[in-house]
Amino acid sequence: MDPGFDRSVFTRPTLEVARRLIGARLVREAAGHERREGRIVEVEAYIGEEDRASHARPGRTARNAVMYGPPGVAYVYLVYGMHDCLNVVTEPAGRPAAILIRGLEPIVGLAEMRRARLVRELSRRRLDETGRARVVARIARLDDARLAAGPGAVAAAFDIDRRATGTDLCDPDSDLRLEPPSIGDRSPVVRTTPRIGIAFAGSPWTTVPWRFVDVSSALHADPEA
C-alpha cells in the first residue's frame, strides 16, 4: 500500500504547505485506466476571505463551502466556463484556504494522460473533420513535459472534474490522492512569484508572492517561468 500524505501537514499555515507540496506526487488510479502519477512543480495559495483573489472572498457560498471544511480535501471548480482546476483545502476547518495545483511533471502513465487530454478536448468542442484532425495532431505532438502544464491541463490529464470535490486526498485508498516525494527524487528548487490571472484582485493581492515553482523542473526551464 502506498503511504498516503500526512493530513496534519495541511493544518499548517498555507504558505508553508504550498512549499511542501512542491515535489510531492499526485496519483490517479481510476478503474479501467492506467495508473497516472505526476510530480507537483507549480502551485498557488489562496488564503482567507480577506484574499480578494480567492473564491472565499464573498464569504461562504455553495461553491466554496468545501474550503471551510477539513484540510487535505479536494476543491475542484470550473473556470472560464471550460477548465476544471484542482485545489487542496488547507488550514483547520472554519478558515477558508486552498492551494491550486498549477503544474505537474508527468512521471507514470504518460500515454494515459495524453489520451485523457485528447478525449476531453474532443468532447469539449464541436468540430468538423478538419478541426478534429487538427486537435488529434496537436495533442500527439505535445511534449511529454507539457502534458500537465497549467491548472486546466492538470485536471484534463488526470480526468479530474468538479465531481472530485470532497475527495480525501490523504486517504491511501482514494483513487485520487497525494503522496510524499519518492525516495531518490531530486530536491526541488523553489522560487516564489506573484499569482497568475488575478489582476482583478487589486493591491496587495496581485503582488503577494504566493505562487511556488520548482525552477529545476523541465516545465519551468524557460526564463518566463
Place this chain on the structure above:
DNA sequence: GCAAAGATTTGCT
C-alpha cells in the same frame, strides 16, 4: 430574474 465577469488555453493576426 438578469447581467457581468472569471484562479485558462489555444489559435490567429
Place this chain on the structure above:
DNA sequence: GCAAATCTTTGCC
C-alpha cells in the same frame, strides 16, 4: 500579442 470559446457563480435590480 490579442481575442475567442463557454457557462457557472455572484451581485444587483
